[in-house]
Amino acid sequence: MTVYPTNKHLTDYPDIHPGFPFHVSVNKVVRHFPAHRHDFLEFSLVIDGEGYEVINGVKHPLLTGTATFLLPYQVHEIYVESANPLRLYNCMFDMDLLYQSAEVGPGLTELLVGEEMPPQAFLSPELYTAVSAAFEDMLAEFAGNGLWRNMLLKLKLLETLARYDRFRRQGVSSSVQTNGTIDKKPVWPIIHYIHARYREPVTLSATAEKFGLSSSYLSEEIKRSTGLGFVRFLHEVRIRHACSLLSSTGMAGVDIAIETGFGSYKSFSRIFRELKGMTPGDYRKTHAITSLR
Numbered sequence: 431m432t433v434y435p436t437n438k439h440l441t442d443y444p445d446i447h448p449g450f451p452f453h454v455s456v457n458k459v460v461r462h463f464p465a466h467r468h469d470f471l472e473f474s475l476v477i478d479g480e481g482y483e484v485i486n487g488v489k490h491p492l493l494t495g496t497a498t499f500l501l502p503y504q505v506h507e508i509y510v511e512s513a514n515p516l517r518l519y520n521c522m523f524d525m526d527l528l529y530q531s532a533e534v535g536p537g538l539t540e541l542l543v544g545e546e547m548p549p550q551a552f553l554s555p556e557l558y559t560a561v562s563a564a565f566e567d568m569l570a571e572f573a574g575n576g577l578w579r580n581m582l583l584k585l586k587l588l589e590t591l592a593r594y595d596r597f598r599r600q601g602v603s604s605s606v607q608t609n610g611t612i613d614k615k616p617v618w619p620i621i622h623y624i625h626a627r628y629r630e631p632v633t634l635s636a637t638a639e640k641f642g643l644s645s646s647y648l649s650e651e652i653k654r655s656t657g658l659g660f661v662r663f664l665h666e667v668r669i670r671h672a673c674s675l676l677s678s679t680g681m682a683g684v685d686i687a688i689e690t691g692f693g694s695y696k697s698f699s700r701i702f703r704e705l706k707g708m709t710p711g712d713y714r715k716t717h718a719i720t721s722l723r
Contacts, residue, residue, distance in 0.1 A: 451524035479516035
């Protein structure tokens with residue numbers, strides 16, 4: 431059972447628009463990328479260099495062809511061991527995209543399986559070529575503004591994740607899998623529920639009652655899976671969405687406070703300063719997307 435360090439704050443991705451929480455890029459790590467965690471899912475593919483990634487305290491090698499799928503709140507950091515920088519495709523997206531896929535079938539919520547599945551797979555040459563091409567397609571589509579852009583990005587992402595997951599399951603023992611599926615931790619639907627309803631007056635007792643759990647059990651599960659108490663977890667989710675709105679829209683601060691579920695601008699501003707170390711206005715000045723400046 432992994433206990434998540436409470437001193438690792440959720441990182442922000444100001445380039446992710448709240449209307450379509452998706453971002454894809456090519457990144458370079460020269461020596462070390464420090465430990466962090468976030469409430470997005472992350473899928474990456476190494477295309478050059480060597481090193482290793484520490485995920486929840488476990489060391490995993492990184493070579494060309496290594497694909498990594500990280501669940502929300504997993505603490506991870508990267509170390510580079512090659513003379514050349516480590517280069518990798520990286521895609522970050524909200525878990526809601528996996529739940530939405532259920533509209534056309536069982537969906538890809540099976541990917542939210544906690545710690546039973548390995549976070550990495552060294553792809554076959556054929557799959558590496560296919561996934562690399564998919565990333566290039568997503569990069570090109572993401573950079574444009576064509577008709578059906580978001581739909582095509584979502585479909586390409588889901589196809590890539592499905593192919594990756596099918597490949598990595600080939601190396602997983604039957605003791606983990608049951609009839610082709612994996613037993614999901616019950617906390618993930620609850621975490622998704624909170625993410626979807628953070629604008630509402632969400633409480634621990636009401637959420638526990640909805641899912642037929644005791645408040646104490648739910649509190650322990652949230653703490654175990656995210657490293658945060660229920661109230662702090664809710665605040666982190668709300669503030670992350672507030673950061674996205676501050677950086678990508680011109681909404682007034684008081685409207686953002688209401689939009690993200692805070693009862694007043696005063697409480698929003700106080701909690702924002704506690705978590706981010708600056709006022710909402712200062713955050714906007716520092717992180718505003720270029721088109722808004």
